[in-house]
Amino acid sequence: xxxxxxxxxxxxxxxxxxxxxxxxxxxxxxxxxxxxxxxxxxxxxxxxxxxxxxxxxxxxxxxxxxxxxxxxxxxxxxxxxxxxxxxxxxxxxxxxxxxxxxxxxxxxxxxxxxxxxxxxxxxxxxxxxxxx
Numbered sequence: 679x680x681x682x683x684x685x686x687x688x689x690x691x692x693x694x695x696x697x698x699x700x701x702x703x704x705x706x707x708x709x710x711x712x713x714x715x716x717x718x719x720x721x722x723x724x725x726x727x728x729x730x731x732x733x734x735x736x737x738x739x740x741x742x743x744x745x746x747x748x749x750x751x752x753x754x755x756x757x758x759x760x761x762x763x764x765x766x767x768x769x770x771x772x773x774x775x776x777x778x779x780x781x782x783x784x785x786x787x788x789x790x791x792x793x794x795x796x797x798x799x800x801x802x803x804x805x806x807x808x809x810x
Contacts, residue, residue, distance in 0.1 A: 693765035700762035709755045719789035727785050728753050743784035744791035
């Protein structure tokens with residue numbers, strides 16, 4: 679069960695959206711799953727795998743590995759909500775990945791590296807899915 683959190687300050691950047699979610703969830707959720715709407719190749723199976731990999735600890739972050747990078751989708755436990763609520767601008771949650779206060783693990787899913795930021799990105803993803 680979940681609910682929708684609306685960020686009226688979305689123009690302020692992804693940091694404000696993550697901060698709004700963390701503040702809204704701090705008393706009602708053990709963790710939040712951060713997904714980006716333009717990562718259209720993410721599968722339900724990958725989301726289920728992220729949830730299954732989480733230990734339930736307030737300090738265990740589970741992110742997605744793609745290429746040489748890691749990022750969303752990412753499961754962020756309640757122990758991160760205080761720091762997340764301070765985010766602003768275009769600063770996302772990635773700084774927490776190297777914070778020694780948190781245990782960090784990843785699940786590989788290379789298609790997470792594809793997102794749609796331009797018409798060219800959309801064309802590439804359409805071609806990729808047509809070939810599958």
